[in-house]
Amino acid sequence: MNVGAVEMLESRQDFIATKGKQKNQIKCDADSIAGCVSQRACxxxxxxxxxxxxxxxxxxxxxxxxxxxxxxxxxxxxxxxxxxxxxxxxxxxxxxxxxxxxxxxxxxxxxxxxxxxxxxxxxxxxxxxxxxxxxxxxxxxxxxxxxxxxxxxxxxxxxxxxxxxxxxxxxxxxxxxxxEPTKQIWSKKAGSINYLGDFNLAGEAWIIEEYLREIGIELNVVFTGDSTYAKIKTAPQASLNIMQCAGSMNYLATKMEELYEIPYIRVSFLGLEDTADSLRRIAAALDNVSAAAKAELLISREIAKTKPVIDWYRGKFAGKKAAIYVGGGFKAISLIKQFREIGVEVVMVGTQTGRQEEYDTINELVDEGTVILDDANPAELERFMVSKGANLLVGGVKERPLAYKLGIAFIDHNHDRKHPLSGYVGAINFAEEVYSTLCSPVWNSIRKGDD
Amino acid sequence: MMENEMKSCRNVNENPCNMCMPMGGIIALKGIAGSMVVLHGSQGCSTYMRRHIAEHFNEPVDVGSSSLNEKGTIYGGAKNLEQALDNVRRVYNPHVIGILTTCLAETIGEDVERFADEYKQKNGLQDFPLVTAPTPGYGQSHDEGYWFTAKRILVCLTETAPKHDRLNIVIPHISPADIREIKRILGLMNIEYTLFPDISDTLDRPHERPYTKMTSNGTALADIKTMSGAAATIQMGVTVEDSFSPGKYLKDTFGVPLYRVPLPIGMAGTDQFMETLQEITGQPMPASLAQERGRLLDGMIDSHKYNFQGRGMIFGEPELVYSITKTCLENGLHPVVAATGSRNARLGELLQPSIADGGEKIHILSETDFCHIKNYGEEAGANIAIGHSGGRYLEERAGIPLVRVGFPIHDRVGGQRLLSVGYTGTMLLLDRITNTLLENKHKSYRKKMFEQFYQAAN
Structure with a gap:
């Protein structure tokens, strides 16, 4: 494969690493380099x-x-x-x-x-x-x-x-x-939590709210999915913040801890493993024994329903390789785990605005030889997807046509998607979407002319 | 007759009908073979516009940015722009680069024309084609951005050339399918031409393996250089101001005779284009096209009673709005609103005779937004909307079905494949309009009649 044809820029080399090959940390959180055709917005x-x-x-x-x-x-x-x-x-x-x-x-x-x-x-x-x-x-x-x-x-x-x-x-x-409270000083509502970093895409925050309700935990306000002026105002009364999208919400969580003494924990509702783990940790953080017990019931019920479906898909994905290029580090990390659940190997991971600690986690999670890149551009995505033999890309609207032109399947993980990827229903949607693109018959037509 | 008075908010644009100037500039430059575009401004502009274009065409759209940061904004962005050009040249190896400015670059007073000269000098690139176009987002809309950049391409690249027989065909921003149809018609007439700017392949590429970042298609640089020697220019752009008009520039600078015609949409619109071709070349219309014309006539008659039920709101880029409004009129579909987000006085002037013809009023809105389009349309009892996918707002909020045409189309596939020009394209467009009216009628008439006559009587 002639990948040398894609010219690489020296100024970009610090932002790209291959696991196992370099000791140095990847460079991130820097300004985009002019003319590199960054995928970042403003x-x-x-x-x-x-x-x-x-x-x-x-x-x-x-x-x-x-x-x-x-x-x-x-x-x-x-x-x-x-x-x-x-x-x-x-x-x-x-x-x-x-x-x-x-x-x-x-x-x-x-x-x-x-x-x-x-x-x-x-x-x-x-x-x-x-x-x-x-x-x-x-x-x-x-x-x-x-x-x-x-x-x-x-x-x-x-x-x-x-x-x-x-x-x-x-x-x-x-x-x-x-x-910031003006007149009213909020008294704490025991056991009530705020959920940071869910934007209720296709009703994702509602799915999680329902899980929490089932295990007896009250969701106070979501930042910012389906939130309102009045709801946001009540934020200080929560006794715990759970944070999903850390890239966007880490600052808010830290400040709320400092100003309103609300501790926070990291959660992720993407994939079976993360969803179960998050529910358990929320119950533990609240010291809520009843919630912990109910969470186990919910988890085993949902796993019983979901696992066979996921396993069926898993059987279809043997030997397939995925590339990830998304906005933030949290999403990339969750996706690596989710691909593991459905038996797809991750060969490339990149983000637009991932933070150092997130890249460290990514580096720990992925296999040797996986390419990790920050603020990548189309030329780099093309080069590494091709050289690493990716069969599938996860990305946003701008990346989709590139994947398709390269004959690579594509998963939409952008903010405009119309189906939820959170929780157990989301895990099935994810596997189904991977199947719909990775195993589509259109690729047969495209490869017909190949030797 | 221009109604700029705002119904509710005078200082707020509520749900925009247009985009900004550099957007149009990118589209025009994407029509030049081997071109790459660099936006001089902050990173977000290029990313947003790439996303907007990519979602419509479903094609990779690479546009560089000088990624101006705080430092560049304070001390000037020349260094960033230089780096951007260096990097874009290395990765894409383009044959021409267009530099478009943005709000930010213009506000801090960047002189890109001088920069381009210095860059060429410094890098020994005296002959490298660099096109510069000041296109601040606050200047005008994407429509003017398109025309102005198209003109700037000619100003920067066209040279004095010996006379030749080819025709210049200057087109507005239309779909790749439309462009291919215009080329087919020219081919049937055995006409040699330079079609400019030509996105028909660059933004609608066949699947090829292996994929290459650049394609050799688009209007060839060599052809752009010699547009000055053409027998004539046909510019499908009657709403374009003279100062932005590529055809006018070729006429004034090189004496190329200019024929301004509307887009060949509708019977009269297509006839005018065909007559112009016949007048210039002295050739008759080929029999196959005459047959297509006959079929269009036949179809217009078949559908005329359905179309008469239509009350249309037409919106988008001025040139398209003009031609579609005329097409509606010639088919008995009354356009209650003809609107553009661009500031365009000509649209109103050109439609004036149609209004004076008697009959019902047409609200012609310039520099408007969807809030106003919706208000005027609802008041006038509109039952069909024709335009880009911003009109989904009309569908959702006012229950007025939308026939998608123009740019952008983000909520359906195939915007690049929509054919609306020529006799055949007009027939397809008209069918889409008529069928939308029919679909809506079939969906509602049983219930309507039941309520009106049965329920009222019992």
Whole structure:
């Protein structure tokens, strides 16, 4: 196989490692290198994905139309109530605004939106130009808050101030502002938990909520899947935070521990092993014996239902190899474990914004020879998928056509997916999706011409 | 007649109908053989636009970025841009690079034209084709971005050339299937041409093994160089402002005669294109095309009563909106709203005679959003929407079925394969529209009649 044809850039070499070959740690959490065709989006994107599932908020983009256009209702977060978050609101800044400042327009926009929708909450996202022309978002939002008696919160997400991970932090800062008790001091509700880092894609948070209800644990608020203004406000009363997507929520969890004395544990509901393990650890962390017992019942019941299905699929996947390229480290780690459950070998793992500790975990989990890469680009994905003989790629919308062009199966692990991958139902969906693409007859037609 | 007054929010765009300028620039540059694009700005712009394009075409869309960070924003982005060009050249080995600016680069005052000259000097690349186009996102919409970048490609690459017999065919952003159909028609007429810009293969590639990152298809650089010597330019773009018009540039700079025609959609629209071809070449319409025309006529008659029930909301890029609105009119489907998110005065002027023809009012909206499109459409009793997949909002919120055409189409497959031009394409488009009306009628008429006549009487 002529993989040498794909040119590699020296400046990228520190970001790529092969397990067993190098001692050095992989470089990560750095700015993308110009011209490398990074798959990362921007600060605004990071902030928007985290906050977007807050259903009864107005999400107002202060900036040019593109930022709003490319993020209009592209996420699969579901709501049990308001659909307000599915609209795209934008101040649609034009040249005049860039020259003379966009503050007036923003103020007027907030006034109009409050009059039209009477929302309880407005998020105002800053974009690149706003960061340069220097509209005072803080002051404008503050003044609007006191004028309308509605919380208007700035999100400092100018695109150039960092990468997508900086956007997660900006979103968490805004959430912290929102949580901060004003008058009411929350008394703790024993045994009640917050769930951080689930965006209720295709109802995933609902699946977990049901599991917890069954074992007698009350879910207080989810950050941020199907959350609302009122629910988020109650966050300080929880006695435990469980955190799934650590890339986006680690900062919030740490701050909540510091400010509201809510300890947190890591969980993952992707795959059979992680789901069972997480339920057990939640019960243990709450010191809830009854929950622990009920969890065992739930786990054995679900395993009895699910395991035979998974095993059937497992039999179909013998000898197959997978490549992973996803946004954050948590997802990559869970996927490695999930592939193990269905008997698929992982030969390449990469993330857009994984953190050092996550890469360490990845390195521990994978087999010798697996390629690990941070902030990869299409050329690198192509090179390693081909050279490692991957039969399947897990990724997002941008990666899908590349996999298909290479004749490689594809699993959608993006935020716009329409089927849940969490819990036991998600584990079956995952195996089914792998089967639907890995074992599809279309590949026979494609390979027909091969020698 | 232009109705810019906003019904509810004047300072808010609520559910956008358009995209930003560099988006159009990328599409135009993707139509040039061996091209690679670099966006000068922060990383997110290129990623968002790649995602948006990839989801429509289901093709890998590689676009570089100068990945400006805080430092570059404060001290200038030349270093980042230089690195971006170096890296893109090494990995992709492109034959031409287009540099498009973004909001950020324009706001901090980057001079990419000067940069490009210096870069060429420094690297001994005097003859390397670099195209620069200032396309700030806050400037205009993706539609102007497309036309302006197309013009910039000619400004940067076209040279004085000896006269030749080929025709320049300058097209708006249409589907790869549409482009292939236009080429088929030109082939049937035995016409030699340079079609510009040509994404028909670059953004709709056959499955090939092994996969290559670059394709040799797209408008050839050699052909772009000599568009100056063409017998004439046919520009399918009547809504394009002169300052953005590639055809106008070729006429003013090199004296190439310019024929501005609308997209060949609809009977009259396609006739106009065919007549223009006949006028320029002196050749008659081939018999096979005359037959296609006859079949379209036959189909129009077959469907006319169904179409008469339609009250359409048409939205998207101005050129497409113009042609589809005219097609609706010639089939008795009344367009209640013709709307574009772009700021375009010509669309209104061009549709004016159709309005003056009598009959019912058409709301022509420029620089508008879906909130307004929905309000006007619902008020006027619209029962069909025609445009890109942003219109799913109309389907979901107002129960108005959507016929998908244009860009982007994100919630269905095959946007790149939608054929709507020429006599045959018009027939297919019209069938999609008529069948949507029929489907809706069949779904609801039993219940409607029952409620109206049985329940009311009992």
């Amino acid at each position: 600060v605004y994107c990071g902030a928007r994905v985290v906050l977007n599932p807050v259903t009864d908020a107005i999400h107002l983009v202060h900036g040019p139309i593109g930022c709003a256009s490319y993020t209009w209702d592209i996420r699969g977060s579901l709501s049990s109530g308001s659909e307000l978050y599915r609209n795209s609101f934008c101040t649609d800044l034009k040249e005049q605004d860039v020259i003379f400042g966009g503050g007036k327009k923003l103020t007027a926009a907030i006034d109009e939106l409050v009059a039209k929708y009477s929302p309880s909450l407005l998020f105002v996202y800053s974009t690149c130009i706003v960061g340069v022309i220097g509209d005072d978002l803080d002051a404008i939002c503050k003044s609007a808050t006191s004028r309308h008696g509605v919380e208007v919160l700035p999100v400092q997400s100018s695109g150039f101030i960092g990468n997508k991970a900086a956007g997660y932090r900006a979103a968490c800062d805004t959430l912290l502002q929102l949580i």
